[in-house]
Amino acid sequence: MKKIYVLDTNVLLQDPYSIFSFDDNEVVIPAVVLEEVDSKKRNMDEVGRNARQVSKLIDRLRTQGRIHQGIPLENGGTFRIELNHRSFIKLQEIFDEKTNDNRILAVALNLDLEEQKKEDGRRVILVSKDVLVRVKADAVGLLAEDFLSDRVVEYDDNIYSGFQIVFISKELLNEFYEKSILDISKLPGFSYFPNQFIIMKDILGTSQSAVGIIDEKVKNVKKCLYDKDHVWGIKARNVQQIMGFEMLLKPDIPLVTLIGKAGTGKTLLALAAGLYQTEDLGIYKKVLVARPIVPVGKDIGYLPGEKEEKLRPWMQPIYDNLEYLFNTKKPGELDAILAGMGSIQVEALTYIRGRSIPEQFMIIDEAQNLSKHEVKTILTRVGEKSKIVLMGDPEQIDHPYLDEYNNGLTYVVEKFKQEKISGHVRFLKGERSSLAQLAADLL
Template sequence: MNKIYVLDTNVLLQDPYSIFSFEDNEVVIPAVVLEEVDSKKRYMDEIGRNARQVSKLIDSLRENGKLHEKIPLENGGSLRIELNHRSFQQLQEIFVEKTNDNRILAVAKNLSLEEEAKENGSHVILVSKDALVRVKADAIGLYAEDFLSDRVVEVDHIYSGFNENYVDNAILTKFYEQGEILVSDLSFSSSCYPHQFFIMKDAFGGSSSAIGMVDSSGTRIRKMSHKEEHVWGIKPRNVQQNMGIELLLRDDIQLVSMIGKAGTGKTLLALAAGLWQTEDLGRYKKLLVARPIVPVGKDIGYLPGEKQEKLRPWMQPIYDNLEYLFNTKKPGELDAILAGMGSIEVEALTYIRGRSIPEQFIIIDEAQNLTKHEVKTILTRVGERSKIILMGDPEQIDHPYLDEYNNGLTYVVEKFKDQSIAGHIKLIKGERSNLAKLAAELL
């Protein structure tokens, strides 16, 4: 039996092509949803772009028939703009205010009642990314679900960048003596990706262990090539930070993604590696550090002062880490150092479109607040001989239509995990302080 899916506005604003995600079923867009989309199309951010895309897409479908009737879709389903069913009789005693959300609920409820009265009526499902709309739907006996087609990975399956396995002592001995082993030597070799790390422990309980990294071809596991005791004064404190340093210092890896909770050292490690390679080794001409002003594309507002003064409150977490790395004590000392060096640029992502960024070490902080389109825009700015670092905590999302499994950072991790120019690591242990570690776990 075919189903009827009633779409909330946030589904279309998250993915304009979501109407093609419901196979051969009927998709219904309430008229109030079009009104909400119309109110967003003037926005100069990702939501505005998607609103304009939805408008163009629905307008193009008019060639196939009348919108208030069933228009066939390429995937075998159909689309209809629902102009009726705006009666509030069924809900006026439950929800007094005629808000847009309640109007959408009324459309879905009335459609459901109509289908229930038929002998072989269709099952009506409200699709919304708003948890409270789904709760309201359940309260009035209406089936509702989240829109999950935009998720790039299933729950709890985000790629971590490393595996911990037990191996025969003979394999450990071979790894120590030759510095590498074949991936085919391992029974779990089918899950290997380029630049994936392996923590190998003795299967018989011995104290021997080793850390290896899969090469770019995905056929060999080799010892890590960087054994610096410290990088720009920062010493890795745990095994995942060691892995992160390896990825950050490898010049054959152009894209590095790092995820981890607050206090795991993502920003500090990336800044230290960037400063060392830019200032000491001269691999890059400039260190560019940027973070989104949520959402990307939003104006930085009416803060007083020039551009840098406006940006300072948004960029302060970056400056805090730089103050630690440069060991500054006095007010204004860091600004004087940065002005004297001239090779460090701290910027917002607001105006990144149109730029080309060659020969730079690029750090993008808080990347979990980027959408798929925004992260694509950023990565396509990267020029020759540049390296880009994307980092953030997918569990801390500030964007209204993103979650842990559909944000731009998770999207990059999953799409690039089998690419030879990319590497990824998930930092586990908090190192900021015992209090910060405990707060991240308990709160």
């Protein structure tokens, strides 16, 4: 039986094309949702862009008929703006305040009561990204769902890790040690991705193990080249960091994604690899480091000074890692070093649109706070002979409309895992301190 889906404003602001995600059912947008979308369209951010996109889409649909009566969609469903069913009588004893959320709830509830009186009445479902709206709907006996069509993966465990553990015979392990290469056909018959790491362990349970990387061209597992190297004074402390350095230093992997909890070493390894390849090897002309400007907690408001002074508080985590790499002790010493080098540029992602960035080592920190559209904008800025590293923790998202399943970082990981030009690894072990690791695990 067909259903009626009533969409909350946040669904449209998350995905402007969400109205096409409900198959052959009827999609209803309460009039108050249009007012909320209109109030956001002047914002100069991702929410504002989506609000303008929704407005243009509805305007195009409007040319196909009377939009309050229903417009047929290509997927077999219909779309309409609901102007009636706004009565607050059924809700006033429970929610006396006529907020926009409660008005949307009232429209969905009145539609549901009307459908229940019909012999072939359809189920009415309120779709909202707002947890409390779904709770309110449940409290008044109305079906409510989260909008899940924008999710790249369903569960956190499904996010591609970049490595796989396989158990093989001791003879194959010895062969790998001797030749530093192993035919992929000798491994168990799993599906492997390009540049995926393989942790090989003795099937008999001994401590003997090895780590290699899939070479898609020759269908082999090859020994990691950089597992024993110090890179700008930094040496990998665990197997995932070995994998990270391998991808960061391999010239034929221009896109690297790193996921991991706080303190796992993502930023430090990326900076060390970027500086090594820029300053020592001369492969790149510059290291460009950028972060999205999304505050944790309450925003501190406008900051005084020039652009560099405004960016300093936002970029301080980057400077902390640079101070560690350069082993600076005195105030202002790092600024003097960076000014003398001239090969490190710290930027906000606000200024990246319209640029073409060739021959640079690009590091995008906190990429989990990027939307799919924003991460596409960034990747399309990458010029010839550049390398870009996207990293972050999908469990620490400060963006109001993103979660660990639909953010830009997870999106890139899943979309590029089958591509030969990309590599990915999920860091598991924290190396900042025992306290930091325990806090990441327990909290």
